[in-house]
Amino acid sequence: MAMSWVVLLLSIVCFCLPYNGGAEGGPSRLTKKEELEIEKQLKLLNKPAVKSIKMKPTSPPKRMNDKESSMVVRPLVEMALKGESCPIGTVPIKKITKEDLIREKMLNAGNPGLHRAIVRTKEDPNRKYNGGGTGISVYMPATNASQYSSGQMTIQNGPDTIQVGWTAGGVSCFNTRCPGFVIVNTEVPLDSIIKPSQQGGPVNAFNYYVYRDKVTGDWWLELGLNYTQIGYWPQRIFSGLKDLATYLDWGGEANVLAGQAGPHMGVGQFPIENIYYDAFCMRITTINEAHETVDAKDTEEFTTNADFYRVKDYKNGGQELRHVVLFGGPGPR
Template identity: 40%
Template sequence: MASRAVLLVVLASSLLLCHERIKGERTLSTNEDIELMRQLKLMNKPAVQTIRTRYGDIYDCVDFYKQSAFDNILLKNHSYHFQMRPSSIPKKMIIEESSIKSVKIGLKRGCPIGTVPVKRTTKEDLLRVKLYRDSHGSKFSRFTREQPGLYHAIVRTNKPNQKYNGALSGINVYNPAVNRQQYSSGQMKVQNGHDQIQIGWTVNPAIYGDNRTRLFTFWQAGQTSCFDTRCPGFIITNRKIPLGSVISPISKPGEEVYLIFVRILRDRLSGNWWCFFGRDNIPIGYWPKSLFSGLAGPASYIDWGGEAFSPPGTRGPEMGSRLYPNHPMAQYHAFSCDIIITNEHYEDIDVVGIEEFTDLRERYGIKDVGFMNRKVRHVAFWGGTG
């Protein structure tokens, strides 16, 4: 697994410095500035249309074939089309509780047919990456669960010989308090060896520059790892739902409960890993099989729950609703529901035989409730004060 912890410390702690450098551009040599401009040109493809959201994000509607994914040399000899879809669309998620509401995210009208929305890269974004690389080299190092500052409150599979072709979950959406050097997420992960794919919501000012709750993905293939589409690999097919989108509204303890529904599925025919969003399983895009070694086949591990990070020696951030999962009322907790796996035969089944795991039980809790009913199915509560 890539050292997201180290990466985020450097990015976040350098954020203020980045602002100063951008304002004055006093620390960049001429050659460095030329190189940054070259990178900006490569990453910001010509736009057919530009969309600015009410949150200030700018998305360029880029010709499907010109998106940065195709800059990856591993994808050069493959055939693609902007109307590509998975070989089959999974059935609609079945949660219908009146007290549980799903959010709607994305661009209202979306990009024109044949184009996809790509978040515009700024010079500040590139400076963050440059500062990281200057300090730690161009490759990401790996970390373990013993890495200080990284905390989990999850339920996870514990049968390494099992094969999984995907997973799905509803995830209760919150906006935990974090500072510039921290992040806090509700997510789901599939993994095989060092290859992994994560999807869910996160509050991550080091990556997104604000404290809003956003839809995110994180993926690692060998020595390559990144969020969303910040490096070539993930192929966008959806015209309306960009990765990194702000999620609204969000849950508040004891009030309305809002969820996102996410699924990761290995396509039966191509072996590509598709990303779906919403109750209706709307395809967003996919990670081609050719990117991976471990995930070139089925996954061997899946987990669901919360993840939080803070620099070593500092107090961890809030996770989920901030409440430890021991309150008697479910609407006060962050939770993952509809915890389901897609097995090696492509059957969606309620997961059994999973285990609870938390790095810091006195601060972050996990409570596996198990199968509750046919509407919310398998549920796990998680969260904590940090």
């Protein structure tokens, strides 16, 4: 298996589908004309920023108290610019590489090998959501260069889907290349490398919180127990999510290519009901129509293929974990 990495995942799925290379170990070969076009794009894109916009949400929802000290997990709060911050009026944006553009060029190939092991809200036409949250344990599942595996939360209405979490493998997401997301934080760069957990040892987790501003309709992303504001998706870029969400899920996702083994999901094994050895989403919450944050209710388990990946839904994981999702698996072998 090729070397993997774990990065912050942030995407609007309808715009940012991951690319799967045509051959094991890397992306498809480009023509000379395509190579020249990509080099031209790199020169145009990687220039100093000339404009940035900074806003704040007008009406954050009523939150639950998640700031108690943890005996189980260590919250990841150090994902910043190592004590530095960007100059006033600018925000951190990861430099775009040639590999990023090659993958983006192949987006239209789709992802027929997508597999999920999730806990999801049950279909209910009378129930809508202003967002949700979770703390996701971070691992580095085994993948090769044409695969990815992630732990994430999904918020959806119709064709519009927002996903946040972490991803590992040779196929990266395109956080700052996705149309529409407005970054407001000067210290936390998207696509940051984050420290994975050790199975059986210290468990590192990252907290994600996405909510709809009830005044502007914009969807805001906050990270960590202190609800650090990262940025927002403007209401105007959506069709379904112009309104409230109708669906949320929490768990794992991986792409399985025909004829290949893996990738692993989570820790690479089926859940054994031990949070020191299982990947998990803890404190899964929804934000109701009254803009109150509550533990997720009326949920159900779903997996694309239980021979590859599995999931467990525990609605009472105790005072610290509360509603918790365990997920993982070895993938095809």
